[in-house]
Every structure is written in C-alpha cells, then in structure tokens.
Amino acid sequence: NVDRLLDLQAKIDDILNQRSVEEKERIISIIEDAASFVEELKEEEHSQNTEILKHISKRIESLFSIEEIHMEKILLNGFLDDICNEAITSIKGRDLNIIRNFEKGIHITMDRNILKKVFLGLLKNAIENTPDEGKIEVTIQSEGNEIRIDIHDYGVGITSQNQKMIFGGFFHTQDTELYSSKRPYEF
Incomplete structure (x- = not known):
C-alpha cells in the first residue's frame, strides 16, 4: 500500500x-x-x-491549500539575520560559519511567510552542500532599483551535466555524504 x-x-x-x-x-x-x-x-x-x-x-x-497573502514592508537585514540565527541553532553539531554582509536599511514589500520559505530553502540547500568547517556567505545589497540577495556556499558545486537536469523534479546533484557530517540541516 x-x-x-x-x-x-x-x-x-x-x-x-x-x-x-x-x-x-x-x-x-x-x-x-x-x-x-x-x-x-x-x-x-x-x-x-x-x-x-x-x-x-x-x-x-x-x-x-491556498494561503492568504499579506503584503508588508520588511527590513531585510533584521529579517534575514533572524533566519540565519535560526539556521545556526538548527544544524545540530555542524561546524559552519554563516558570514553576513547586509547593507543596512533595505526594505522589501512582500509576504513574510513566502520570503521566509524561499530564503530557508536556499539556506538549507547551502548548509546541506557545505562541508563541515565550511562557510556560507549571505549578502544583501541594493543595485539601482533592485535588491540582490546572494547565498554563496563553498560546496563541491554542480557538474555541467547535472546542471541540465536540476529543474526536472527532485534531482540530487551528488552524494553529499562523501564530505558532510551526515547530519543535514533540520527544520
């Protein structure tokens, strides 16, 4: 069954x-x-x-389910700083450094829950694909009328062959057990 x-x-x-x-x-x-x-x-x-x-x-x-969307003005550096702190306490024994380079005073207007889901998903991926004792850089900056949020991990990367397949469903690029602590990020 x-x-x-x-x-x-x-x-x-x-x-x-x-x-x-x-x-x-x-x-x-x-x-x-x-x-x-x-x-x-x-x-x-x-x-x-x-x-x-x-x-x-x-x-x-x-x-x-369709959740109701609540648009609000969010100060990004505080919001993303809280999510990074939450991630650090949730990785249970992994030795990772999340470096934050946040331009101050940047606001975005959107649904707080959607932004959190998107950012947590990207951060979770970075954590799971970064070797122990590695680092992840999170950067917020404004570029003209645009806001840029970068999450840069120092994992092994994705081969060009695997890059062609990543949007085809639940595709895993490699076996991260080869270098991780075997303790993935847990929500």
Missing part, C-alpha cells in the same frame, strides 16, 4: 510543472485518488504506516 502511495506521489511530482489542461486534469485525478486511498488507510485501526500516511495526507492537503 505504501508503495502505491509513493508511486502516486512520484507521478504527481513528475507532472506538477505547468502543463496543458488535459495534464492538469490528470494531476487532479491522481491527487484525488491518492487522497481517497490515504483516507481509507487512515481508517484502518492498526495501520503500521500511520506516520507515513499523515505525512502524505499533509502533502496532498498542501497541494490544494
């Missing part, structure tokens, strides 16, 4: 990019089937896979 769910999730992930109406209908059908199947399994009294089912159910719900 879990294999069926994982297969459904793989199918969803493979076709979730913007597609034709026909493909979108196929996606919705797969998601509805998966949701029904998860609900049936959750009703079983002694399901051995309760945690997996809860995770899959949460994932399916997130695909359909």
Whole structure:
C-alpha cells in the first residue's frame, strides 16, 4: 500500500510543472485518488504506516491549500539575520560559519511567510552542500532599483551535466555524504 502511495506521489511530482489542461486534469485525478486511498488507510485501526500516511495526507492537503497573502514592508537585514540565527541553532553539531554582509536599511514589500520559505530553502540547500568547517556567505545589497540577495556556499558545486537536469523534479546533484557530517540541516 505504501508503495502505491509513493508511486502516486512520484507521478504527481513528475507532472506538477505547468502543463496543458488535459495534464492538469490528470494531476487532479491522481491527487484525488491518492487522497481517497490515504483516507481509507487512515481508517484502518492498526495501520503500521500511520506516520507515513499523515505525512502524505499533509502533502496532498498542501497541494490544494491556498494561503492568504499579506503584503508588508520588511527590513531585510533584521529579517534575514533572524533566519540565519535560526539556521545556526538548527544544524545540530555542524561546524559552519554563516558570514553576513547586509547593507543596512533595505526594505522589501512582500509576504513574510513566502520570503521566509524561499530564503530557508536556499539556506538549507547551502548548509546541506557545505562541508563541515565550511562557510556560507549571505549578502544583501541594493543595485539601482533592485535588491540582490546572494547565498554563496563553498560546496563541491554542480557538474555541467547535472546542471541540465536540476529543474526536472527532485534531482540530487551528488552524494553529499562523501564530505558532510551526515547530519543535514533540520527544520
């Protein structure tokens, strides 16, 4: 049963990019089937896979949920400094240095939760791909009418062959266990 769910999730992930109406209908059908199947399994009294089912159910719900967007003016240096501090306390034993080069007084108007998700995702990737005792540089600067946020890690990088495949779904560029502490960033 879990294999069926994982297969459904793989199918969803493979076709979730913007597609034709026909493909979108196929996606919705797969998601509805998966949701029904998860609900049936959750009703079983002694399901051995309760945690997996809860995770899959949460994932399916997130695909359909639409959060309300709250635009607000955010002072970037304080906001991103807090997220960097949160990341440092969450990496549990990794010896990494997050260097911050923040131009002061830069504001952005957008939804705070969206900005946090984007920045945490980029920072998480940098942390997971930086060797122990490495460094990550986070820079905020204004360039004319634009704001630039750079996250520079010192991992092994992505080969040109792998660069062609990174936007094709859940693609991992290399086995980071070769040089990491085997303790990834945890949220």
